[in-house]
Amino acid sequence: MQIHDNPTLKAEARNLNFYYGEAKALKGINMPIYDKKVTALIGPSGCGKSTYLRSFNRMHDLYPGNRYEGEIRFFPDNTNLLSPEVDPIEVRMRIGMVFQKPNPFPKSIYENVAYGLRVRGENNKRVLDDKIEHALRGAAIWDEVKDRLQDLASNLSGGQQQRLCIARALATDPELLLFDEPTSALDPIATGAIEELVHEL
Amino acid sequence: MQPMTTEQIRSLIAKGKAKDTIFQALGIFCLGLGLLVIFLLVGDMLLRGMERLNLEFFTSFASRRAGQAGILSAWVGSLLVMLVTGLAAVPLGVAAGVYLEEYAKRNWITDIIEINITNLAAVPSIVYGLLSLGIFVYAFGFGQSILTAGLTLALLILPIVIVSTREAIRAIPAMIREGSMAVGATRWQTCRYHIIPYAMPGILTGVIIGLARAIGETAPIITIGALTFIAFLPPVPFTEMSEGVSAGLFDWVMSPFTVMPIQIFNWTSRPDPAFEINAAAAGFVLMVMVLSMNAIAIYLRYKMRKNIKW
Numbered sequence: 230m231q232i233h234d235n236p237t238l239k240a241e242a243r244n245l246n247f248y249y250g251e252a253k254a255l256k257g258i259n260m261p262i263y264d265k266k267v268t269a270l271i272g273p274s275g276c277g278k279s280t281y282l283r284s285f286n287r288m289h290d291l292y293p294g295n296r297y298e299g300e301i302r303f304f305p306d307n308t309n310l311l312s313p314e315v316d317p318i319e320v321r322m323r324i325g326m327v328f329q330k331p332n333p334f335p336k337s338i339y340e341n342v343a344y345g346l347r348v349r350g351e352n353n354k355r356v357l358d359d360k361i362e363h364a365l366r367g368a369a370i371w372d373e374v375k376d377r378l379q380d381l382a383s384n385l386s387g388g389q390q391q392r393l394c395i396a397r398a399l400a401t402d403p404e405l406l407l408f409d410e411p412t413s414a415l416d417p418i419a420t421g422a423i424e425e426l427v428h429e430l
Numbered sequence: 431m432q433p434m435t436t437e438q439i440r441s442l443i444a445k446g447k448a449k450d451t452i453f454q455a456l457g458i459f460c461l462g463l464g465l466l467v468i469f470l471l472v473g474d475m476l477l478r479g480m481e482r483l484n485l486e487f488f489t490s491f492a493s494r495r496a497g498q499a500g501i502l503s504a505w506v507g508s509l510l511v512m513l514v515t516g517l518a519a520v521p522l523g524v525a526a527g528v529y530l531e532e533y534a535k536r537n538w539i540t541d542i543i544e545i546n547i548t549n550l551a552a553v554p555s556i557v558y559g560l561l562s563l564g565i566f567v568y569a570f571g572f573g574q575s576i577l578t579a580g581l582t583l584a585l586l587i588l589p590i591v592i593v594s595t596r597e598a599i600r601a602i603p604a605m606i607r608e609g610s611m612a613v614g615a616t617r618w619q620t621c622r623y624h625i626i627p628y629a630m631p632g633i634l635t636g637v638i639i640g641l642a643r644a645i646g647e648t649a650p651i652i653t654i655g656a657l658t659f660i661a662f663l664p665p666v667p668f669t670e671m672s673e674g675v676s677a678g679l680f681d682w683v684m685s686p687f688t689v690m691p692i693q694i695f696n697w698t699s700r701p702d703p704a705f706e707i708n709a710a711a712a713g714f715v716l717m718v719m720v721l722s723m724n725a726i727a728i729y730l731r732y733k734m735r736k737n738i739k740w
Binding site for chain 2: 319328347348381
């Protein structure tokens, strides 16, 4: 995409290598990510897009045998996201993620969006209500679910579930939001809606 | 290769279908045989014990006269022992299962622990009885009490609870765990809000299967020295035990007791054939207890799984 008016740097990969055990999956990636911009990664399947993306919120730390080399600098505080001294939970608190397949929790729509806030210790009903409405509006799904917030999220359609997952990620105001092919499991109409949504964000 | 003619295709399908029919018939036969044996066993017990199956049978203590003997102390004892077993085995087993699945690193130590937990499930129950006789009865001084019996059976079913917890957790897709971790949750938050609740139907099933096994155990309970003839109930909390002494909330756990299988064993070993009727009746009651536990397990699993879809 084109970049106008000196955008601020939000994150930067520097000589990033990544290994699944012995297998080297990412080789020397250098790449800037700008604040308030959409940066899109394209490439054939298996080329490492997901692996790269999942390095940003340290998802690889959940599984044994994975290893990072190099740095991902995160601004404005210039933290190295990959440093062993940085707690992956802190990283995930700041960087949200939406996955390839919609993965709502088998709970109510309300609780799905509330979860990120509850994890942060927010239990005040009024604050939760407000933030949940805001997040659902942000994910362009509020009008469809406002009358049935207590329904199970699994009763929603695939496209709605994915927008719910976006709302779940938005609710905690992440500084950076990672999308891992969020429309690959969806039909063209739902895909269009989500692509439009990403532009609006 | 020549393409097959219609006749050849038809004769091929006919051959396949013949095998289908044979296998189906065999399956129905085996299933029927199994069901028949159970029905005969339960039916036989019911028929022989019928005359004793009245309210009095449930509200009378053991007696030297077969016609007056009942299972009051036995069924109360069985229920209380199951209560202690459940309270001890569930938290321990679930915690161990969650730890092994969600926290423990995969290395040779966890591999050895894993193999041994599976092995523990196969240890003969009398060995647990001997173990508890040494540890709970003598070393800890719990005596021949409901507490000792409950803890012994808890050890017995612990592997079942751990294994079913782990299997239930493994059935939860990785993307749910990732979804939780991705918003910044800790491992414990993920377990507390997601893993344990979603694994609950599977855990409960394992717990009840374990309890159903425990309620029928005789050997370890005899080993730790349960009474075979008992004509009193454990003290009910806050009631008067003797002049001016009222029972504490947990006094019942230290009480002597008997359980259903021991009562049955005791009656079958009497020379007077009249006691055999009692044994059959009590056996039927025990079967009903086990079957209703399984029914509860199926109901709970159905009810809880309804809301859990990925």
